[in-house]
Amino acid sequence: MTNSANRFSTLPDADALLEFDQRHIWHPYSSATNPTPTFVVERCEGSYIELSDGKKLIDGMGSWWCTIHGYNHPRLNAAAEKQLKSMSHVMFGGLTHRPAVELCQKLVALTPSNLERVFLADSGSVAVEVALKMAIQYQASRGKSNKAKILTVRRGYHGDTFGAMSTCDPINGMHHLFARSMPTHFFADEPPMGIDRPLTPHDLASARSILEVHHKEIAALIIEPIVQGAGGMRFYSAEYLSALKALCEEFDILMIADEIATGFGRTGQLFAVNHADVQPDIMCLGKAITGGYMTLAATLCSEEVATTISQGEAGVFMHGPTFMGNPLACAVACESIELLLETDWQSNVTRIETKLEELLGPLRSAEYIADVRVLGAIGVVELENSVSLNDIQPALVAEGIWLRPFGKLVYMMPPFNMSDEELSILCKGTANVLEKLHKN
Ligand code: PMP
Numbered sequence: 001m002t003n004s005a006n007r008f009s010t011l012p013d014a015d016a017l018l019e020f021d022q023r024h025i026w027h028p029y030s031s032a033t034n035p036t037p038t039f040v041v042e043r044c045e046g047s048y049i050e051l052s053d054g055k056k057l058i059d060g061m062g063s064w065w066c067t068i069h070g071y072n073h074p075r076l077n078a079a080a081e082k083q084l085k086s087m088s089h090v091m092f093g094g095l096t097h098r099p100a101v102e103l104c105q106k107l108v109a110l111t112p113s114n115l116e117r118v119f120l121a122d123s124g125s126v127a128v129e130v131a132l133k134m135a136i137q138y139q140a141s142r143g144k145s146n147k148a149k150i151l152t153v154r155r156g157y158h159g160d161t162f163g164a165m166s167t168c169d170p171i172n173g174m175h176h177l178f179a180r181s182m183p184t185h186f187f188a189d190e191p192p193m194g195i196d197r198p199l200t201p202h203d204l205a206s207a208r209s210i211l212e213v214h215h216k217e218i219a220a221l222i223i224e225p226i227v228q229g230a231g232g233m234r235f236y237s238a239e240y241l242s243a244l245k246a247l248c249e250e251f252d253i254l255m256i257a258d259e260i261a262t263g264f265g266r267t268g269q270l271f272a273v274n275h276a277d278v279q280p281d282i283m284c285l286g287k288a289i290t291g292g293y294m295t296l297a298a299t300l301c302s303e304e305v306a307t308t309i310s311q312g313e314a315g316v317f318m319h320g321p322t323f324m325g326n327p328l329a330c331a332v333a334c335e336s337i338e339l340l341l342e343t344d345w346q347s348n349v350t351r352i353e354t355k356l357e358e359l360l361g362p363l364r365s366a367e368y369i370a371d372v373r374v375l376g377a378i379g380v381v382e383l384e385n386s387v388s389l390n391d392i393q394p395a396l397v398a399e400g401i402w403l404r405p406f407g408k409l410v411y412m413m414p415p416f417n418m419s420d421e422e423l424s425i426l427c428k429g430t431a432n433v434l435e436k437l438h439k440n
Helices: 003-010 014-024 074-086 098-110 124-141 175-181 201-217 238-250 303-310 327-342 345-365 389-398 420-439
Strands: 041-045 048-051 056-059 115-121 149-153 186-188 218-223 254-258 282-285 297-302 369-375 378-383 409-412
Touching: 056 420, 074 327, 098 115, 098 297, 098 327, 115 124, 115 303, 124 218, 124 254, 124 282, 124 297, 124 303, 149 201, 186 201, 201 218, 201 238, 218 238, 238 254, 297 303, 345 369, 345 378, 345 420, 378 420, 389 420, 409 420
Parallel strands: 149 186, 149 218, 218 254, 254 282
Antiparallel strands: 041 048, 048 056, 115 297, 282 297, 369 378, 378 409
């Protein structure tokens, strides 16, 4: 054991934790030699993250789209505790259990009516891998093994595993680093921005021309409906999504809706496809599915996809993670969904949308702000220039705010029960920090 490991076991104060952390632990997209500022969290409650020095930060990130009910929710805690008493985990091969069945009942009932089969996965990226494999196995099972490539649009983000990464935007998805090891797919132009922007014939020209030439090689289109998240926080119209679905049908390819970030109310509809009344053939869910308590994801597909795969060469769908259907996660997910549906979540999301527009909208006139856009409980401030995390993160923390900007994007997706007063503190504090950074 190294010195710092020894110290960790005997001296778990915040400084020792941080020292060990910086010496030994990878964080998301982190450098081992030049770590970004990292803060030790002691506890979280409602809309707040409490640091080890007692400082409370108002959380604008919902822990990356997940905590729709806020932290440390008594109902979710109780559901986890109750489930722990019977089993936290049991394998899913040959066994099933109430939490998984109840969760899948809810998912089948709430998602578009054609989606009838659920595959429970461990994380968003795995749910995307599962979706891609489903599409490819489906095509092979109907005698179309050549249809094994994926079509997507630029500026998308679908996860960090190889299959998912290969469908992320080729430029900001860092394809070149892994180019020799990664499958290559087809990229159409990004959707034009603007929720209300009328569709023009040009918008789908690039997707159409790829399909005209390559449809015999393409199994499916994967897309984040309405909101492109980590690839640029871009919002596009329901009309565009519907037109893309029509194109999928015309060229006999499946549509995979990646609702991992948008699912469970974030955009103002329970699922973002509902803005367009589109029925995807496959849908991925994750993040907010457990209310942010633990990792769980799901890939749903139509009966047609499921039965075709099952009547194909393999006779089974070829995927089965160890922690599939984890009962603890399923029990909390059931409770989180019940909680969501019991509350007037849609009014809450509309309230947040109005408040974010009111509080962030005036920033549009600042010279250092390129754009402000708001949809549902998502607020995005796009800066003219990229901001360094080393500068902005400590400044936000000093202001009592937790946000995790990237590049030119300072964005927020608060829990749905964040109060107007808290939203006001969050947005005004963010505006103060941006102005101070601009002046320096
Ligand atoms: N798809 C989308 C749209 C996402 O936003 C994310 C996560 N940011 C993923 C997939 C991957 O999910 P995970 O990080 O749970 O693997």
